[in-house]
Amino acid sequence: MGKMYVSYNMLSIYGDCPRKYKFQYVDGLAKLYRQEKPYLSFGESLHKALEEFFKNPNAESRTKENLLGILSRVWIKKGFSSEDEEKQYLRDAERYLGIFFDTQDVKITPFRVEEFFRVPMEGFFLTGRMDRIDILPGTKNKLEIIDYKTGKYMPTQETFDKDLQMSLYALGALKKYPEYSPEKISVYYFQHGQKLTTTRTPEQLAEVESDLEERVAAIASDTDYEPRETPFCRSCDYLLICPLMGVCATETAGKTRLDEQAGQQALLEEELKKTKEHYVSITQDLYALHNYSLDISSTLDSKILAQKISAAFRGIAAAARSALFFWDVGEGKFILTDSHNLDFSEDFAVEENKIFSFSGGCDFGLSASDTFSRDNPFCSLFGSTHGLKNYVVTPLVTKDKVFGLMALADLAGSRRPTNKHLQTVLTSLADQAAVAIYNSSLYRYAIYDGLTKLFRGSHFQERLKIEMARARRTGEKLTLVMCDLDNFKKINDTYGHIEGDRILREFGRTVRVKTRATDICGRYGGEEFAVLLPSTDVSGAVNVAENIRAHAESSIKTSDGKPVTASFGVAAWDVSMNNPSDFVHKSDEALYKAKQSGKNRVVFV
Structure with a gap:
């Protein structure tokens, strides 16, 4: 042995x-x-x-x-x-x-x-x-x-x-x-x-x-090592060289035919070569599809998910350009979530009825063309980019609902949009992507406030604990901004809750626009918001708060044109703060002073 x-x-x-x-x-x-x-x-x-x-x-x-x-x-x-x-x-x-x-x-x-x-x-x-x-x-x-x-x-x-x-x-x-x-x-x-x-x-x-x-x-006694088909074959690292995929079997059969039909050797060799290349291509597509599906299902973060989905579709289709849209229930539009090598105006979005209607379910499948024409309604998905050669558009559908649209353009080489094998692979990938988007949406609803698109208060508290621990460990600066919309109860009483919701939605958008991707923003409760700023001192936090305040005052108006204002309190973390409540309390003290001193201002302690 x-x-x-x-x-x-x-x-x-x-x-x-x-x-x-x-x-x-x-x-x-x-x-x-x-x-x-x-x-x-x-x-x-x-x-x-x-x-x-x-x-x-x-x-x-x-x-x-x-x-x-x-x-x-x-x-x-x-x-x-x-x-x-x-x-x-x-x-x-x-x-x-x-x-x-x-x-x-x-x-x-x-x-x-x-x-x-x-x-x-x-x-x-x-x-x-x-x-x-x-x-x-x-x-x-x-x-x-x-x-x-x-x-x-x-x-x-x-x-x-x-x-x-x-x-x-x-x-x-x-x-x-x-x-x-x-x-x-x-x-x-x-x-x-x-x-x-x-x-x-x-x-x-x-x-x-x-x-x-x-x-x-x-x-020790095994000399054949016979391959065995299992539910895990598609995730095997050796999928490309596995005889169960048909490549080796085809080669053996081809050689047998060549021995039996020596007079047709050249023809059979060419046939064998093409068959082998076809199987290898299919195997590679299946392997790539499986790996991309695993990669897509590995995240719940919508931003990362969008990047992974776009990269997967471009990789399989060999597409030079792409645009991915997620359906936004609140906006009632397809929102541009990720794009590659395409030109779009700021806040580009697509109205549902401009392309198709899915009130009773999706009424179209994958759409593809080997040529590009601006007369096609799907071409609006490619923004203002000119000179495109071809395109593929597929809806991302699960549970009878459209969760997104994937638009690909300028497919290269042998990847023709109308190729049936490619369309089958892309449709399979679309099914996986739709499920991933659905799961991400559940996660997003759990941690994000649906109205403002900021973190819910409970999740913000969890992130606050983590960042405080990180600051204690690394010694980096950490600041917290608490803000409250001024006279918001009066706005609700005067203009109604629909108007109040619109103002909260616009203020949430202002907070997102005026902060960095690394900042942690949340709707703390009601009309109160919080912004946690890692690696930022008090001076930098005051600047962020002032930018949010000024932008809100100038851009958010009530229905009769009155400006909406907010008050801000800024505090810096220090080692004496062991609990998140200590940090929030200090920032709240500054916010209270801002309210007491006339509102619509930034105060720091």
């Missing part, structure tokens, strides 16, 4: 597909086909942060700030499609680690951290790496093996009790440390904030060892 090195990952891959096992462990193709992905960097960063955190022998210095500081230092920046996407993953990582710190025993002194084991078995070595091993409190030789999982999946307790990986960890620990007893095997699931625990008896481990020897013997 030889001295093989066997890990859980190897056994799992072989169990799913022997050919994938061959590609990865026999042929050594892992590095060649591996793709950097955001969730891999995210998971590895969390593991590295916890490794360094628990290796600190001074338990009292293991604070939440210390843990988040380590995360910032070891953060892996590979695989992210944009800076915004990376920031979202980093925020999630900080949140998950915060929950971990608050709910788990972080003062314990681990027996081992990131412990690698390689233990001899019957004819092979069992290898693996355990994230952490603790000695159970009150004992001297009983161990708890702890693993961290950063993915979305969490099994039931029944499934977890039968988990092979947990059995191999217990077996590895028992073999490496025979004087100790692995009493518990636990997994902490970061995205659920929960920990599952199981046990393995000596009798169960003896059965695992016997089963393991049979598995390894089967692998």
Whole structure:
């Protein structure tokens, strides 16, 4: 049999597909086909942060700030499609680690951290790496093996009790440390904030060892490594070279025909070449479609999602230009969300009835033309850009509702808009994009105020906690602006709530326009708003507040032309403020002074 090195990952891959096992462990193709992905960097960063955190022998210095500081230092920046996407993953990582710190025993002194084991078995070595091993409190030789999982999946307790990986960890620990007893095997699931625990008896481990020897013997004796079709084939890194995709089978069949029909060799070789190229093209499209679909479904942030959707459509269609529109229920329009190499006027939007009606459902599918004419109503989706060659427009539909429109122009090379295969791939991608937009809209409604498009007060409070912790850790400046519309109750009483809602909507737009993408803006409650300004001192915050105040006074009017004004209070964070309420209270004091001194002004403390 030889001295093989066997890990859980190897056994799992072989169990799913022997050919994938061959590609990865026999042929050594892992590095060649591996793709950097955001969730891999995210998971590895969390593991590295916890490794360094628990290796600190001074338990009292293991604070939440210390843990988040380590995360910032070891953060892996590979695989992210944009800076915004990376920031979202980093925020999630900080949140998950915060929950971990608050709910788990972080003062314990681990027996081992990131412990690698390689233990001899019957004819092979069992290898693996355990994230952490603790000695159970009150004992001297009983161990708890702890693993961290950063993915979305969490099994039931029944499934977890039968988990092979947990059995191999217990077996590895028992073999490496025979004087100790692995009493518990636990997994902490970061995205659920929960920990599952199981046990393995000596009798169960003896059965695992016997089963393991049979598995390894089967692998060692395998010479064919037959590919196996599974639900995960479309996400396999080796999809392009898998014989199940038809390329290898076609080649073999072609060679057989050439032997049988030597007189037609040249013709058959050309036919084989074209067939092979066709299959490779289809395989590449399916692989790209799958990867783009995974990428699109990995975010709930609407801005990042728009960038990912646009990039995916351009990538598959080889389009030089694109425009993506999201349907805005409040505005009753398609709002331009992302564009590439197209000219649009400021605040460009498309009225629904200018193109089609979907009050009873979408009344058109994908529309495409190999030529471009301004007479076509869809051409309004391309703004004022001239000289376009061709186009494709597809609605993004799910649950019988249109959530967006994707417009592509100037498709290059063999990517003709009227090609049926391309249209099928784009329609499949549109289905995935529509679901992602729908999920993003649910998330957006949960954290954004529907009227002002600013964060809801509850979410703003969460972001305030995170930014205060960041400022304490890094020493960067942080300022808070609280503002309140002047005499708003009187406006509602005089002009009605519909007019009041319009004014709130316009003021929310003013706040968005006059702040940076990195600023955190929220509707704190009623007619009160809040703007959190990272890396900004009091002087800079006062300038931001003054810009919002001046713009509101000059541009927002009541229905009879009276200007709408607001008062602002500005405060800077300092280390004495331990709770968000301390920070808000200080800014509120300044706001109160602004109100008392005549309104329509900015006051700072």
